[in-house]
Amino acid sequence: MSDTLLVMKFGGTNMQDARAIRHSASLAGRSITLGVRVVVVVSAMAGVTNSLLTLADAAEGGDIAAANDEIAALRTRHFGAAQELGAAPDSSAVREIREMHETLRQAVYGVYLLRELTPRSRDLIVAFGERLSAPLMALALEGQGLRAHHLTGGEAGILTDQHFGNAKPLPTTYERVKDRLSGLLAAGVTPVVSGFMGETERGAITTLGRGGTDFSATIIGKALGANEVWAWKDVDGVMSADPRVVKDARNIEILSYGEVMELAYFGAKVLHPLAVTPLQDSGIPLRVKSAADPDFPGTLVQAEAHDEAGQPVKAVTAIRGVSIINISGAGVLGIPEVIASVFDAIARENITLLMVSQSSSMSNVSLAVQSGDAERTLSALRAGVSRELKVDQQSGVAVLAIVGSGMRGQKGVSARMFTALAAHDVNILMISQGSSELNVSVAIEGSQVDDATRAVHAAFSLGQSVEAAD
Numbered sequence: 001m002s003d004t005l006l007v008m009k010f011g012g013t014n015m016q017d018a019r020a021i022r023h024s025a026s027l028a029g030r031s032i033t034l035g036v037r038v039v040v041v042v043s044a045m046a047g048v049t050n051s052l053l054t055l056a057d058a059a060e061g062g063d064i065a066a067a068n069d070e071i072a073a074l075r076t077r078h079f080g081a082a083q084e085l086g087a088a089p090d091s092s093a094v095r096e097i098r099e100m101h102e103t104l105r106q107a108v109y110g111v112y113l114l115r116e117l118t119p120r121s122r123d124l125i126v127a128f129g130e131r132l133s134a135p136l137m138a139l140a141l142e143g144q145g146l147r148a149h150h151l152t153g154g155e156a157g158i159l160t161d162q163h164f165g166n167a168k169p170l171p172t173t174y175e176r177v178k179d180r181l182s183g184l185l186a187a188g189v190t191p192v193v194s195g196f197m198g199e200t201e202r203g204a205i206t207t208l209g210r211g212g213t214d215f216s217a218t219i220i221g222k223a224l225g226a227n228e229v230w231a232w233k234d235v236d237g238v239m240s241a242d243p244r245v246v247k248d249a250r251n252i253e254i255l256s257y258g259e260v261m262e263l264a265y266f267g268a269k270v271l272h273p274l275a276v277t278p279l280q281d282s283g284i285p286l287r288v289k290s291a292a293d294p295d296f297p298g299t300l301v302q303a304e305a306h307d308e309a310g311q312p313v314k315a316v317t318a319i320r321g322v323s324i325i326n327i328s329g330a331g332v333l334g335i336p337e338v339i340a341s342v343f344d345a346i347a348r349e350n351i352t353l354l355m356v357s358q359s360s361s362m363s364n365v366s367l368a369v370q371s372g373d374a375e376r377t378l379s380a381l382r383a384g385v386s387r388e389l390k391v392d393q394q395s396g397v398a399v400l401a402i403v404g405s406g407m408r409g410q411k412g413v414s415a416r417m418f419t420a421l422a423a424h425d426v427n428i429l430m431i432s433q434g435s436s437e438l439n440v441s442v443a444i445e446g447s448q449v450d451d452a453t454r455a456v457h458a459a460f461s462l463g464q465s466v467e468a469a470d
């Protein structure tokens, strides 16, 4: 057992207060006391990332008082948790938390003075959530008599490109992580790494995109050749739909890497869309586990899919807050250079396209993007496409997707989805199916997304009651 190595990720809910942190530390401790070497990767306390984003915006907008109030509330929360976890007022953990808050205050003041919040300064500010929670986890582990040492993502060796807000690890990351963490593990010390963040070669702090702590954990898992990566969550595992929307959603026992990527891409907030990518070459399994019910097996994510006979679909997911950008220009869009310049303009802005569809008459192309990217997409198209094109947008849209490897080569799957939507009076704005045949997605009115999710979930009999009746 002693040569087993696990990477354990604890999300915001599992870090939300001293009690949750202590419970999370006990979950890691269960394995450590069995002789398993564990690397712990932590997210910010629940809500802290959003508070940091809000206070950074307030500072940019000139409201330094609001930003400072928010910082003060965060400080109270971090100091309170440290104290509850047994840190003395003059301890190094408390000193460190105080210093980090001071640096955060200065960074935010800089944004206020400049009235400018660049992606780079936003990353510096937002990563304080994870930097501040790592010492709290180390305290909790030490409280259980374990030796722990906390590190920022950069200190742990995570080196990224310069796509602030959505950075990707550089290939050299893996060797560096191994170098930085192996010594600690060999010495019987549990490394506690701040998730979600890395740094550039010049030492600027970057973040890996929302939900990025899952990605940090799998990067570290690959670097160390871990036996498994465990993502502890506030849900049973990856479920057939968001349990907040579909009450009878059920846990999925086994998913392939490909299925999980599709699910995450199409809005299942439970895992970061790129989280499984570092594991694909090595086949390291990822387990999504319930912190409330640690003996429940949760979801095993592995290379091979596992299909139940007669069940082509495993889950229904949705992306909210989507806009459709319609581009039209009779006779112009059929010209290859014009269509190339449309996609070039979008690629230059690093905008993620959720769906693309082109009418067969070549007179219209529709692109679905996150509403937050809509204005940028419109400006990129206006600036980057020379020919006369008409561009307009429709906001308040959602993308609904069904995912499952069992739909490959199966007839009638889309028809079942469309029939369920039609029966609930849901109008379809766009349709797309990937050539991998792992998903079918449709764009619909955002206001109908919850009803549509429930209707499609029921149409494929994905709920718990059905399983119970079997």
Ligand SMILES: Nc1ncnc2c1ncn2[C@@H]1O[C@H](COP(=O)(O)OP(=O)(O)O)[C@@H](O)[C@H]1O
Pocket (backbone or CB within 6 Å): 010, 011, 012, 013, 014, 043, 211, 232, 233, 234, 235, 237, 238, 239, 240, 241, 242, 243, 244, 267, 268, 269, 270, 271, 315
């Ligand atoms: N298909 C799904 N399966 C499980 N959870 C889902 C799914 N879709 C959305 N969710 C939501 O994801 C949340 C868990 O993810 P997240 O909050 O990011 O976890 P953590 O912060 O603990 O890492 C759940 O509270 C749940 O509402």
Ligand SMILES: N[C@@H](CC(=O)OP(=O)(O)O)C(=O)O
Pocket (backbone or CB within 6 Å): 010, 011, 012, 013, 043, 044, 049, 050, 129, 195, 196, 209, 210, 211, 212, 213, 214
């Ligand atoms: N704190 C970051 C990163 C993260 O992964 O968080 P969580 O594990 O709570 O989803 C975020 O909110 O995006």
